[in-house]
Amino acid sequence: MTTLILDTSTQKSIVILSEKDKVLIVKKIEGGQLSSKQLFFMIDAAFQECGRGQADLKKVGIGVGPGSFTGTRVGVSAAKGIAFGRPLELIPFSSLSGFISQKEGLFASLIDARLGGAYMMLQRRRGDVIEEVTPPKLYSLEELSGLLTECEEVVGPHFHADFAFLNQRELFPDAAHLAHLVEMKKNREQERVSVLYLRDLYPC
Numbered sequence: 001m002t003t004l005i006l007d008t009s010t011q012k013s014i015v016i017l018s019e020k021d022k023v024l025i026v027k028k029i030e031g032g033q034l035s036s037k038q039l040f041f042m043i044d045a046a047f048q049e050c051g052r053g054q055a056d057l058k059k060v061g062i063g064v065g066p067g068s069f070t071g072t073r074v075g076v077s078a079a080k081g082i083a084f085g086r087p088l089e090l091i092p093f094s095s096l097s098g099f100i101s102q103k104e105g106l107f108a109s110l111i112d113a114r115l116g117g118a119y120m121m122l123q124r125r126r127g128d129v130i131e132e133v134t135p136p137k138l139y140s141l142e143e144l145s146g147l148l149t150e151c152e153e154v155v156g157p158h159f160h161a162d163f164a165f166l167n168q169r170e171l172f173p174d175a176a177h178l179a180h181l182v183e184m185k186k187n188r189e190q191e192r193v194s195v196l197y198l199r200d201l202y203p204c
Contacts, residue, residue: 001019001056001057001058001059002017002018002019002024002052002056002057002058003016003017003018003019003057003058003059003060003061003179003182003183004016004017004043004046004057004059004060004061004079004082005017005018005060005061005062005175005178005179005182006039006043006060006061006062006063006075006078006079007062007063007075007095007098007173007178008034008039008063008068008071008072008074008075009063009064009065009066009067009068009071009072009075009095009111010067010068010071010095010111010156010157010158011030011031011068011157011158012028012029012030012157012158012171012172012173013028013029013030013034013039013042013071013075014026014027014028014029014098014172014173014175014178015027015028015039015042015043015046016046016061016175016178016179017046017047017050017052018175018179018182018183020183021176021179021180021183021184022179023175023176023179024050024052025046025049025050026175027042027043027045027046028172029042030172033068033070033071033074034071034074034075035074036074036077036078039074039075039078040078043078043082054082057082057086057088058088058089059088059089059090059091059182060079060082060083060088060089060090060091061079061091061092061093061178061181061182061185062075062076062079062080062090062091062092062093062193063075063092063093063094063095063097063098063173064076064092064093064094064095064193064194064195064196065094065095065195065196066094066095066096066111066113066119066136066138066196066198067095067111067119069195072095072195072196073195076193076194076195079193080193089186089187090187090193091182091185091186091187092187092193092196093178093181093182093185094121094135094136094196095111095173095196096109096110096111096119096120096121096136097109097121097123097132097177097178097181098172098173098174098177098178099111099155099156099157099171099173099174100123100125100130100155100174100177101123101125101152101153101155101169102125103125103152103153104125104126104127104152105124105125105152106122106123106124106133106150106151106152107122107123107124107125107151107152107153107154107155108120108121108122108123108147108148108151108153108154108155109121109122109123109155109156110144110154110155110156110159110163110166110168111156111157112156112158112159112160112163113138115138116140116141116162117138117139117140117141117143117144118138118139118141118144118156118163119136119137119138119139119198120136120137120139120144120147121133121134121135121136121137122134122151130177136196136198137198138198141162141163144166148166148167151167152167153167153168153169154166154167154168154169155168155169155170155171156168156170156171157170157171157172157173158170
């Protein structure tokens with residue numbers, strides 16, 4: 001059975017279809033805010049191109065932020081609509097989880113908060129295994145400059161001039177990692193899936 005994975009929280013939106021943790025197809029869109037119409041067009045195109053239909057779905061994974069409030073809501077609303085209509089298991093994950101380094105060791109996943117700071121979580125690569133070291137949190141630029149000294153790399157969807165001091169690399173969420181992450185997670189309380197606000201406790 002097929003898993004649909006969505007993340008629309010940043011400037012680099014992604015639609016993934018996978019089976020177990022094998023990626024079947026990835027659709028990417030960069031730059032603008034996704035509308036729900038654009039998102040469902042991407043979802044339909046992904047199903048058509050890999051010869052699957054929504055009847056094949058067993059699970060939906062959704063990036064719940066942090067990131068763009070409007071963009072995240074578009075994805076969360078779409079995922080809930082698809083999952084609850086069946087019903088299917090709905091798996092939330094932090095949008096920071098998808099931004100991973102290919103370098104061995106400690107790295108930072110970072111999303112611009114547009115508040116003079118950024119959302120960040122620390123992760124560690126040990127071979128093919130990615131471990132979450134710290135949960136997502138909102139940091140000021142001053143805090144980041146002190147926290148990132150031991151990181152091999154900082155990865156994320158977009159960095160503006162304020163982040164020029166970082167050893168940074170822009171990229172899309174990693175489809176294979178998200179497919180594995182969603183495959184491993186369970187969620188039996190679908191009604192609790194909501195946009196991640198970092199001023200509250202981390203719910204994922």
